[in-house]
Amino acid sequence: xxxxxxxxxxxxxxxxxxxxxxxxxxxxxxxxxxxxxxxxxxxxxxxxxxxxxxxxxxxxxxxxxxxxxxxxxxxxxxxxxxxxxxxxxxxxxxxxxxxxxxxxxxxxxxxxxxxxxxxxxxxxxxxxxxxxxxxxxxxxxxxxxxxxxxxxxxxxxxxxxxxxxxxxxxxxxxxxxxxxxxxxxxxxxxxxxxxxxxxxxxxxxxxxxxxxxxxxxxxxxxxxxxxxxxxxxxxxxxxxxxxxxxxxxxxxxxxxxxxxxxxxxxxxxxxxxxxxxxxxxxxxxxxxxxxxxxxxxxxxxxxxx
Amino acid sequence: xxxxxxxxxxxxxxxxxxxxxxxxxxxxxxxxxxxxxxxxxxxxxxxxxxxxxxxxxxxxxxxxxxxxxxxxxxxxxxxxxxxxxxxxxxxxxxxxxxxxxxxxxxxxxxxxxxxxxxxxxxxxxxxxxxxxxxxxxxxxxxxxxxxxxxxxxxxxxxxxxxxxxxxxxxxxxxxxxxxxxxxxxxxxxxxxxxxxxxxxxxxxxxxxxxxxxxxxxxxxxxxxxxxxxxxxxxxxxxxxxxxxxxxxxxxxxxxxxxxxxxxxxxxxxxxxxxxxxxxx
Numbered sequence: 345x346x347x348x349x350x351x352x353x354x355x356x357x358x359x360x361x362x363x364x365x366x367x368x369x370x371x372x373x374x375x376x377x378x379x380x381x382x383x384x385x386x387x388x389x390x391x392x393x394x395x396x397x398x399x400x401x402x403x404x405x406x407x408x409x410x411x412x413x414x415x416x417x418x419x420x421x422x423x424x425x426x427x428x429x430x431x432x433x434x435x436x437x438x439x440x441x442x443x444x445x446x447x448x449x450x451x452x453x454x455x456x457x458x459x460x461x462x463x464x465x466x467x468x469x470x471x472x473x474x475x476x477x478x479x480x481x482x483x484x485x486x487x488x489x490x491x492x493x494x495x496x497x498x499x500x501x502x503x504x505x506x507x508x509x510x511x512x513x514x515x516x517x518x519x520x521x522x523x524x525x526x527x528x529x530x531x532x533x534x535x536x537x538x539x540x541x542x543x544x545x546x547x548x549x550x551x552x553x554x555x556x557x558x559x560x561x562x563x564x565x566x567x568x569x570x571x572x573x574x575x576x577x578x579x580x581x582x583x584x585x586x587x588x589x590x591x592x593x594x595x596x597x598x599x600x601x602x603x604x605x606x607x608x609x610x611x612x613x614x615x616x617x618x619x620x621x622x623x624x625x626x627x628x629x630x631x632x633x634x635x636x637x638x639x640x641x642x643x644x645x646x647x648x649x
Numbered sequence: 650x651x652x653x654x655x656x657x658x659x660x661x662x663x664x665x666x667x668x669x670x671x672x673x674x675x676x677x678x679x680x681x682x683x684x685x686x687x688x689x690x691x692x693x694x695x696x697x698x699x700x701x702x703x704x705x706x707x708x709x710x711x712x713x714x715x716x717x718x719x720x721x722x723x724x725x726x727x728x729x730x731x732x733x734x735x736x737x738x739x740x741x742x743x744x745x746x747x748x749x750x751x752x753x754x755x756x757x758x759x760x761x762x763x764x765x766x767x768x769x770x771x772x773x774x775x776x777x778x779x780x781x782x783x784x785x786x787x788x789x790x791x792x793x794x795x796x797x798x799x800x801x802x803x804x805x806x807x808x809x810x811x812x813x814x815x816x817x818x819x820x821x822x823x824x825x826x827x828x829x830x831x832x833x834x835x836x837x838x839x840x841x842x843x844x845x846x847x848x849x850x851x852x853x854x855x856x857x858x859x860x861x862x863x864x865x866x867x868x869x870x871x872x873x874x875x876x877x878x879x880x881x882x883x884x885x886x887x888x889x890x891x892x893x894x895x896x897x898x899x900x901x902x903x904x905x906x907x908x909x910x911x912x913x914x915x916x917x918x919x920x921x922x923x924x925x926x927x928x929x
Binding site: 464467475502535619637 | 756
């Protein structure tokens, strides 16, 4: 499902597979050596991605504590989770974090990209200012944000408000959202700017000549042309939202209604030693990501046609 | 055209102002961190906040090294980051070359399987992955930190795309001259791959520098902590006001390498990022 979104390099066109296939059988020994070159990567994938990927389904049906052999429990892990208020809360918190962070980040990134693609003096530097959070590490920058979010910190003083960002259930989830938007907007800005730079210029010229205003040009030309990139961005956004872990660990430790699914998995597996139950959550997470990705790609493709 | 140009001059100035102000606001967080790192503990959280310390305490920048095992965390991050990056460059280039320039049964299937792993983030598999690494005896070891991250589907994809662009005739000529498969790769193909390899290396290093969850699992003892794990532990021990400048200094020092790399190699990074998202 990732495959359809992947591009084909323009340059491969000049070297169709046929030229490669022509050599088949001419020097089988050479091709054998060539095949062996993929082994280091394939061995690493087999051992550290595919095997655990299959094993997670197996473990989800077991009670497993790492030190004792797994004990088959059928779907018990799943039925337990369905009625575990802590898991359901983690799921709600993850959906909240993902939507509340990435929707504004995507919209803001698109708006900024529309503005920053203009060649105005100093815009190279301004772009860099928005990019910088992308180059920071989540944990290091969360340490900084602990200070920003302090009652006497930068955020409260800049906004002239007095909020205990990290010590109340009402505010903590928004604190993580504010930090998330700051950290992630630049990432999508880079993607949108790259996408915009590849759009054909003559379409815009024509629209300008036809007297289309800025909004009309965006609504009828830019946005439709950006749809494939927007789709990719949405998919990445959901995956990143469900990957959330570090800011929650550093800023709240999951307290005040900020425990996300990933943190729940971590605690279940490594603090409660419930590896099977944690695997069941991972299976559900995989299912959610798969469905969301498929739906988004479908929706965007249909509107495209 | 002239009327539309004059009509657009005012909005341009406004746009410039708004976007620059926004950029400055974004950068304020990092400036705040640097300034706070240079203050005395009692001066960090003043109301109103000051954007420059009365007396900059440059010595604060040394505190993480003298008061905590920060140097070890930093070194661990460099070692793991460099090792993971080198491994990725080697495994991805070899696999990309193999998938691009040779014919053998199962080649395309293998490539599709590799791409399929892109859909499965670490978050979905880390429980059985940890169990495996535990069985291998690699918990709290550099092997556990490095080897599982030793290749990447994105890297293989990037390298295959790039090697596809190397003309077959060039490789054919090398073959006729009697060069072996590996020699052809090293002397003919590799020199043409400088750009993509740089993008890949930068991308992998930045991602690895940020990696937190996996190092927390397999490198949680003091000997093997990388920066994210070490910083989180340091912060847990320094929640009081007295530790604030030191924590800010540590965070700034931890941010510095990747921010500098990013600023100096922005074009390459953007290349790697947009390639990884499949935007060309």
